[in-house]
Structures are given as structure tokens and as C-alpha cells.
Amino acid sequence: MKNPLERKRNFITIFTKGGLPSKLSYLIMGLMHLVSGQVIKGCLFLAVEIAYIAYMVTSGIDRIRNLITLGDNVQGMVFNEAVGIYEVQQGDNSMLILLFGVVTLVISLAFIAMWLVSIFSGEDARSRKAAGKHVRTFAEDIRSLLNDKVHLAFLAIPVAGLSIFTLTPLIYMILMAFTNYDSEHQPPGNLFDWVGLENFRTLLSTSDRLSATFWPVLGWTFIWGIFATFSCYFGGMFLAIVINSKGIKYKKFWRTIFVTIMAIPSFISLKVVGTMLGERGIINVLLQQWGFTDHALPFLTNTDWARVTVIIVNFWIGVPVTMLMVSGILMNIPGELYESAKIDGASPFKMFTKITFPYMWFITTPYVISNLIGNFNNFNAIYFLTGGAPNSLDYFKGAGKTDLLVTWLYKLTKDSNDYNLAASIGIIIFVISATFTLITFQRSKAVKNEEGFQ
Amino acid sequence: MDKKVIGLNLEHYDKALCGSIVGAASLFLPYAAKDGTSLSLAKTALSLPGEGKLTFFVCVVWVLVLTGVLSAICAIYSRFRTGVGSVKLCRNLQAINTLSFTLMLFVSKYVLTESGLLSGFLNRNLSFGYYLGLIASYFTLIRFMKTTKTDRGYILLTILGVIWLFPVLWILLTALRKEQGYYVGYFFPHALTFQNFVELFSHPSVLPFGRWWLNTVIVAVSACVVNTLIVLGTAYVLSRTRFAGRKPFMNILMIIGMFPGFMSLIAVYNILKGLGLNQSLMALIVVGAAGAAMGYHVTKGFFDTFPKALDEAAIIDGANRFQIFLHVILPLSKSIIVYTVLGTFLGAWSYYIFPSMLFGDKQSSYTAAVGLFWLTDMRRIETYYTQFAAGAVVVAVPIVILFIWLQQFYVDGLSGSVKG
Numbered sequence: 016m017k018n019p020l021e022r023k024r025n026f027i028t029i030f031t032k033g034g035l036p037s038k039l040s041y042l043i044m045g046l047m048h049l050v051s052g053q054v055i056k057g058c059l060f061l062a063v064e065i066a067y068i069a070y071m072v073t074s075g076i077d078r079i080r081n082l083i084t085l086g087d088n089v090q091g092m093v094f095n096e097a098v099g100i101y102e103v104q105q106g107d108n109s110m111l112i113l114l115f116g117v118v119t120l121v122i123s124l125a126f127i128a129m130w131l132v133s134i135f136s137g138e139d140a141r142s143r144k145a146a147g148k149h150v151r152t153f154a155e156d157i158r159s160l161l162n163d164k165v166h167l168a169f170l171a172i173p174v175a176g177l178s179i180f181t182l183t184p185l186i187y188m189i190l191m192a193f194t195n196y197d198s199e200h201q202p203p204g205n206l207f208d209w210v211g212l213e214n215f216r217t218l219l220s221t222s223d224r225l226s227a228t229f230w231p232v233l234g235w236t237f238i239w240g241i242f243a244t245f246s247c248y249f250g251g252m253f254l255a256i257v258i259n260s261k262g263i264k265y266k267k268f269w270r271t272i273f274v275t276i277m278a279i280p281s282f283i284s285l286k287v288v289g290t291m292l293g294e295r296g297i298i299n300v301l302l303q304q305w306g307f308t309d310h311a312l313p314f315l316t317n318t319d320w321a322r323v324t325v326i327i328v329n330f331w332i333g334v335p336v337t338m339l340m341v342s343g344i345l346m347n348i349p350g351e352l353y354e355s356a357k358i359d360g361a362s363p364f365k366m367f368t369k370i371t372f373p374y375m376w377f378i379t380t381p382y383v384i385s386n387l388i389g390n391f392n393n394f395n396a397i398y399f400l401t402g403g404a405p406n407s408l409d410y411f412k413g414a415g416k417t418d419l420l421v422t423w424l425y426k427l428t429k430d431s432n433d434y435n436l437a438a439s440i441g442i443i444i445f446v447i448s449a450t451f452t453l454i455t456f457q458r459s460k461a462v463k464n465e466e467g468f469q
Numbered sequence: 470m471d472k473k474v475i476g477l478n479l480e481h482y483d484k485a486l487c488g489s490i491v492g493a494a495s496l497f498l499p500y501a502a503k504d505g506t507s508l509s510l511a512k513t514a515l516s517l518p519g520e521g522k523l524t525f526f527v528c529v530v531w532v533l534v535l536t537g538v539l540s541a542i543c544a545i546y547s548r549f550r551t552g553v554g555s556v557k558l559c560r561n562l563q564a565i566n567t568l569s570f571t572l573m574l575f576v577s578k579y580v581l582t583e584s585g586l587l588s589g590f591l592n593r594n595l596s597f598g599y600y601l602g603l604i605a606s607y608f609t610l611i612r613f614m615k616t617t618k619t620d621r622g623y624i625l626l627t628i629l630g631v632i633w634l635f636p637v638l639w640i641l642l643t644a645l646r647k648e649q650g651y652y653v654g655y656f657f658p659h660a661l662t663f664q665n666f667v668e669l670f671s672h673p674s675v676l677p678f679g680r681w682w683l684n685t686v687i688v689a690v691s692a693c694v695v696n697t698l699i700v701l702g703t704a705y706v707l708s709r710t711r712f713a714g715r716k717p718f719m720n721i722l723m724i725i726g727m728f729p730g731f732m733s734l735i736a737v738y739n740i741l742k743g744l745g746l747n748q749s750l751m752a753l754i755v756v757g758a759a760g761a762a763m764g765y766h767v768t769k770g771f772f773d774t775f776p777k778a779l780d781e782a783a784i785i786d787g788a789n790r791f792q793i794f795l796h797v798i799l800p801l802s803k804s805i806i807v808y809t810v811l812g813t814f815l816g817a818w819s820y821y822i823f824p825s826m827l828f829g830d831k832q833s834s835y836t837a838a839v840g841l842f843w844l845t846d847m848r849r850i851e852t853y854y855t856q857f858a859a860g861a862v863v864v865a866v867p868i869v870i871l872f873i874w875l876q877q878f879y880v881d882g883l884s885g886s887v888k889g
């Protein structure tokens with residue numbers, strides 16, 4: 016303590032080397048601040064601790080304990096001996112028990128974070144005081160939020176928002192994948208319970224109806240993702256090259272034509288295109304009037320037709336987006352490359368494969384991968400166009416031949432209330448996305464080297 | 470051809486000439502054949518009546534035959550009297566010829582069956598003369614364009630442009646269509662009207678579209694302000710400052726982002742209910758803002774490109790981190806702010822799943838997306854299809870306005886707003 020250059024203490028040494036107040040501050044938050052003269056800060060920490068303990072004693076501990084059983088009392092008629100009649104007994108609501116349990120868990124996590132902060136900032140105050148330096152007053156602490164602690168000020172709202180509306184629901188749903196909360200175990204009438212990995216086992220490995228749906232849907236999700244991504248990628252690149260080539264005048268005009276469709280929200284244009292492709296829709300009407308066919312074509316009703324149709328319609332929507340992005344990159348390719356290639360007598364095709372494409376591919380690999388993940392989860396394109404139709408009798412309730420994993424997931428929550436399956440599928444989607452993201456991160460220098468340009 | 474003319478690339482000329490002669494010859498070959506009767510295009514053109522309701526389509530056939538013959542004559546003439554003007558004339562004639570050849574794919578049935586020349590005609594009855602002519606016309610056009618040094622991309626862009634605008638045009642025409650109904654057997658409306666737009670706003674008790682539209686504007690504008698601020702703040706802190714827990718925080722955000730979002734909507738709904746916010750617009754704004762930070766990537770990448778010296782200079786001048794954000798970083802970030810604002814605004818207009826779950830049947834707080842989708846329900850689509858299209862146009866209006874207004878800031882693009 017005499018030495019101002021004493022090594023900074025870590026979580027353990029604060030306890031072992033510290034005096035009594037330091038040790039006690041592990042139990043009583045803010046004590047060290049009070050001792051060091053930061054009265055307001057110390058009181059605030061103390062208040063947080065008291066509030067948390069009060070919450071845990073009144074309801075928190077029960078809620079955590081309930082998580083283990085998810086409720087015991089089924090709603091039903093119970094004989095009341097005192098009065099001598101059967102009465103309706105309010106049962107436990109497993110869903111609310113799970114939700115409140117998760118909320119309590121998140122609150123506890125937040126409290127633990129707070130507790131760590133209090134220990135470290137208390138230690139900071141102590142060492143400053145011991146070294147004879149100025150201990151920050153409360154007003155100075157507030158002011159530091161605008162300078163060296165600016166991240167606390169800026170991230171407070173996002174972190175709070177994410178914990179309440181993203182993290183809590185996410186933990187809740189992940190836990191749900193390990194329960195049997197399906198259409199036959201609906202609270203408040205019924206209880207549901209933990210089943211371990213049972214849902215994943217039925218989805219992945221048995222010869223059940225479910226896995227007979229899961230694997231084909233997964234396969235189609237991959238086929239769709241690959242076709243949707245690369246068709247739009249190459250289509251958009253091709254269009255951008257054509258529009259940006261030297262001989263084309265009125266570039267803005269041509270670009271505007273293709274960008275127009277972006278002004279209409281995609282669910283509207285998809286819905287409209289869906290009606291246009293119907294049996295009596297305008298496209299079938301026109302095709303017959305023009306003499307291309309004498310009967311309506313099953314664009315969205317036959318499995319193979321529907322699958323090709325959704326890919327083509329997605330192409331229609333996706334190409335302008337890629338075109339806009341690619342245009343910017345195209346203009347950055349040094350013109351001399353093309354000049355010298357031309358002098359060497361290279362054909363336009365050769366120039367594309369040897370100059371344009373390698374350049375593009377180098378820059379846009381992360382974009383393509385994230386686009387691929389985006390397309391695996393492209394809810395809009397499928398749900399608003401076909402709704403997953405044509406439905407199939409071979410598939411589990413309501414799933415159709417153009418359903419992706421995400422649209423099936425949505426149907427499972429919305430239409431048939433099989434939340435456990437939906438949550439399991441969600442976790443599987445996460446695993447797929449995570450795998451692809453990891454690959455990107457390993458390959459992409461731009462992500463690793465965030466200070467490369469500074 | 471050995472001649473040299475400035476402005477022309479005559480090595481392609483002979484092929485173009487051959488093409489146009491083949492094209493002209495194909496006019497006299499069988500164009501359509503069915504049940505033993507076969508017709509050439511020239512014969513069809515001569516035997517079609519000149520008046521009646523067929524007029525436009527008959528004109529296509531006439532123009533086709535006329536330009537086919539003229540283009541060949543012009544090509545032969547230019548072979549001997551070569552000049553920029555005459556070859557360009559050839560090219561333009563050939564362009565019209567190609568266009569009408571393509572149009573014949575769509576009008577043949579109508580023309581032949583209505584004029585009684587071939588009953589029960591389908592496109593599969595088109596004969597080899599037609600296909601030869603079609604291929605020859607495109608081939609010739611391309612060669613002429615090469616000769617006159619015109620970019621061939623125009624052909625492609627024209628075809629693609631028509632395909633891309635087709636559904637957009639359909640929405641517009643449906644919005645203006647006087648005849649109600651979902652399925653009509655024609656593309657161009659028989660009568661135009663603005664009544665559909667008026668209807669949208671004139672029955673607030675049955676179809677409160679005005680209310681929905683206003684709701685969406687409220688949500689979109691507040692989301693723009695709040696989300697953009699959150700994204701900018703998060704990106705700034707993560708990019709320009711270093712603090713303990715920065716990397717873990719970014720990793721957590723990334724992991725959270727990999728779960729499909731609407732997996733947890735049920736839980737969000739229950740939490741909102743617990744907070745007493747359900748079925749209100751406020752809930753939509755709050756939930757949107759809560760998740761906004763996850764979209765920090767692009768903005769952070771943008772901030773990463775600013776040189777460190779920028780901050781250091783400001784710090785020497787006595788600015789604190791907040792002032793640097795406000796007075797140094799933000800003024801340099803116009804294009805990225807525009808990008809974020811546009812994205813948020815567009816998102817608010819097309820956000821459907823969560824609002825539809827949140828509002829249930831409380832129509833007065835629907836957003837335009839939920840409302841319009843409600844109109845396309847099986848029971849309503851027949852009555853409301855034209856209004857739905859009109860609604861789609863009305864929804865597109867603010868987006869287009871914002872697009873155009875923001876374009877002036879967007880010109881610089883996203884690259885290189887700080888040099889050196």
C-alpha cells in the first residue's frame with residue numbers, strides 16, 4: 016500500500032490482499048465506496064443489492080425452484096372436503112412458470128454483473144485513495160460518461176433493450192426445445208415438462224413422420240439457398256456490367272427501371288406476383304390469349320413448377336439489389352486492366368473470367384456467404400408467394416413442398432402450436448448459420464483486421 | 470468488304486447483308502401451318518382486312534413485312550453506296566423489324582383466329598419460316614449494331630426492362646381499374662378511374678386505411694430517429710473506443726443474431742403483455758429499437774475506415790468522446806446515415822410478421838402492411854383487390870419521395886468520405 020506502483024489486483028487478490036472493508040464488499044455492495052468517500056455511488060450499489068434480495072425473497076427463489084418441475088397441479092376438478100363439492104382448481108401454467116423463471120435468471124445475471132462492477136470500481140476507489148490521488152466525486156463520475164466511459168452511456172439503452180426483448184425471449188425459446196410443449200400439452204389446461212433431447216431425436220433420427228418431413232425440407236432449404244443466392248449474384252453482376260459498359264447511354268434511366276421494384280415493399284410485390292401466377296391469374300390468362308398454351312399452367316400448384324417459380328420470382332426481386340451493390344464495386348476496378356487486356360486481344364468473355372469476376376469474388380465473398388444464410392432464412396419470399404404450398408400429405412401437419420425450415424418453424428408456432436418442435440428447428444437453423452458464419456470469419460480479412468484502414 | 474468508312478466497322482457488314490436477305494426470304498416461307506393449310510407472312514399481310522377492331526395487330530404484321538423487305542433493299546443499296554446514314558437507316562429498319570417479329574409471338578393467335586385465316590391456332594403451329602425469320606432478324610440486328618458501333622446491351626436491357634416492369638405496371642393498372650374484382654381476363658383495364666384511391670380513404674369505419682397509413686408513418690418516422698441514433702451510437706463506441714468487454718459484446722451480438730428472429734416472438738409478446746404495452750404502436754417502436762443495435766455492422770465498418778488521427782487531433786483540442794462523436798464523426802457520416810435511415814424506413818413499411826401477431830384483431834392500430842395483408846384474405850380479396858393495389862401505390866409514395874430526397878446525399882456512395 017505504500018508503493019503507488021503496486022500491481023493492479025484481480026478478482027481474487029482483491030479479496031486475499033484487501034483489508035476488512037475490501038473483504039466485506041464482496042457481501043455488501045458499495046461498502047468500499049462508502050469507506051473511500053463515494054457516498055452516493057456506494058448507496059446506489061447498496062440499494063441495488065437490497066432490491067435484488069427483496070425480489071428474490073418475495074418471489075424470485077420460488078420462480079427458480081418452479082423451473083425444475085414446470086408446475087405440478089393440473090387444472091381440473093378437485094373435491095373440496097370442507098364444503099363437500101367438486102371445485103375447479105386453477106392449475107399451474109407451465110408457460111408462465113418457464114417465462115418467469117427465465118426472467119428471474121436474467122435478472123440474476125444482471126445482478127451478478129452489477130456485483131462484479133461494484134467490486135472492481137470499489138477497488139479502484141480504494142487504490143486511488145491509498146495512493147493519495149483524487150477520488151472521483153459523483154458529479155465527476157457522471158461527467159466521465161461523456162468521455163472515457165462513453166461506452167456505458169451509449170450502450171446502456173441497447174444492452175437493456177437486447178436483454179429484455181432479445182436475450183430473455185431467446186433463452187426462453189431455447190429452453191422450450193427441451194420440453195414437450197406441443198399441441199397436446201397446452202397451458203393452462205395441461206402442463207408440459209422437460210423431455211431432454213427427445214425433440215431432436217424425433218426430428219433427426221427416427222423413421223417418424225416428423226423426420227420424414229424434416230430432411231426433405233432441409234434439403235429443399237439448401238437447394239433454394241444456393242440457387243437463390245447465386246442466381247441473383249450472377250444475374251445482378253451481369254446486369255450491372257451491361258448497364259455500366261461504355262456504349263450504354265442514359266445509365267441512370269436504365270438503373271431506375273430496375274430499382275423501381277424496390278420502392279414497393281417486398282411482401283406486396285410478392286403477394287401480387289402470387290395472384291398473377293394463380294390458375295386464373297393474369298399470366299395464365301395472357302399465355303392462353305397469346306397462344307402459348309391452351310390450358311392453365313400449374314405455376315404454384317405443382318411441386319416442381321412451384322419450386323422453379325419461387326426461384327425465378329426471387330431472381331426478379333433480388334437482381335436489382337445485387338445490381339446496386341455490384342455497380343459501386345465495378346466502378347472501382349482499375350480501367351487500365353481492361354485497356355491492356357483489350358490490346359492483348361482478349362474477348363469480353365475472357366475479360367470477365369480473368370479480371371471482373373476474380374476481383375468481384377475477392378471483395379464480395381463475405382457478402383455472398385451472409386446472403387446465403389439470409390436466403391436459408393428467407394421467410395418473405397416463400398411465405399408471401401406460396402405460403403409453403405403445394406401442401407403434401409407425406410409431410411407433418413401443414414408443411415408444404417416449398418416450405419423452408421423458417422416458414423415451417425413459423426407455421427409450427429402459429430398454426431399448430433408445436434412450440435417445442437419450432438424451438439428445436441430454430442436451434443438447428445442456428446447451428447447451420449453459425450457454421451457458415453465461422454467459415455466466413457476464417458476467410459475474411461476485412462472482419463479480422465478492423466483497424467486496417469486507420 | 471474491303472471499303473473503309475469512318476464511324477463504321479464494315480467487317481460485320483456482309484454477314485448483316487446476308488441476314489437481312491434471309492430475313493426477307495423467310496417472309497415467303499411457311500409462317501403458320503395447321504391441318505394442311507400453311508400461310509406465309511407475306512400472304513397473311515395481303516389477305517388481312519384493313520379496318521375493324523384488329524387494326525393495331527394488323528399493323529404489326531404489315532410493319533413486319535414492310536420493314537423486312539425495306540431492310541433487305543436498303544442493305545443491298547448500302548453495299549454499293551456505303552455511308553453512315555444509310556447503314557444507320559438499315560439498323561433502325563431492322564430494329565423495328567425485330568421488334569415486330571418478337572411481337573408476332575404474342576399477337577399471332579389473335580390475328581389469325583379473329584381474321585378467320587386459321588382457326589384454333591396455337592404458337593406451336595408456328596412453322597419453320599417464322600423461326601428462321603426471327604433468328605435472322607436478331608442476327609441481322611446484332612451485326613448492324615456492330616457495324617454502326619452501337620452497344621448490343623440495348624437489346625438485352627429493353628427485353629429485361631419490359632419483364633421487370635411488367636408486375637409494377639400491373640399493380641399500377643389494377644389500382645386505376647374501374648372494374649372491380651380479383652381475376653379479370655385482360656391486362657389493360659377497360660376504364661380508368663381514381664375511385665379506388667378515394668374509396669381507400671372514404672370509409673374509415675369499414676376500411677380505415679388512412680389510419681393504417683398514418684400509423685405506419687408514425688412508426689416509421691420514430692423508428693428512423695430512434696434506431697438510427699442507437700445504431701450510430703453503438704457503432705461509434707465499438708469502432709472508435711476501446712474498453713474491456715468490447716470483443717465479447719460483439720461476439721454475443723453476433724451469436725444472438727444467428728437465431729431466427731421470430732422464433733422468440735411468442736415470448737416477446739408475453740413480455741409486452743406483462744409490461745402492459747401489447748396492441749399498441751409504442752410496443753412496435755420499443756421492440757424495434759431494442760433490437761436495433763444488432764444492425765451495427767455496416768456502420769461500424771464505415772467508421773473503421775476513418776483515420777485515428779482524426780480522434781487524436783480532436784482530443785488534443787480538448788474535445789471529449791461525446792463531442793468527437795457529435796462534431797467530428799457525424800458530419801463525416803452523411804452517406805451512412807442515409808443508408809441507415811433508408812433501411813429503417815423501408816423496414817417499417819414492410820414489417821409484417823410481428824405487427825400482425827401483436828395487434829391481432831385490433832384494427833385501429835394496424836400498420837399499412839398488416840392492413841393490406843388483411844385485405845388479401847380469401848374472403849376479402851375479390852371485393853378489395855383494386856383497393857389493395859391502390860393501397861400498394863400509396864404505400865410506395867413515401868418511400869419513393871424519401872428515396873429521391875435522400876439521393877442527393879447518397880451520390881458520394883459509401884466509399885471514401887475521408888481522404889488520406
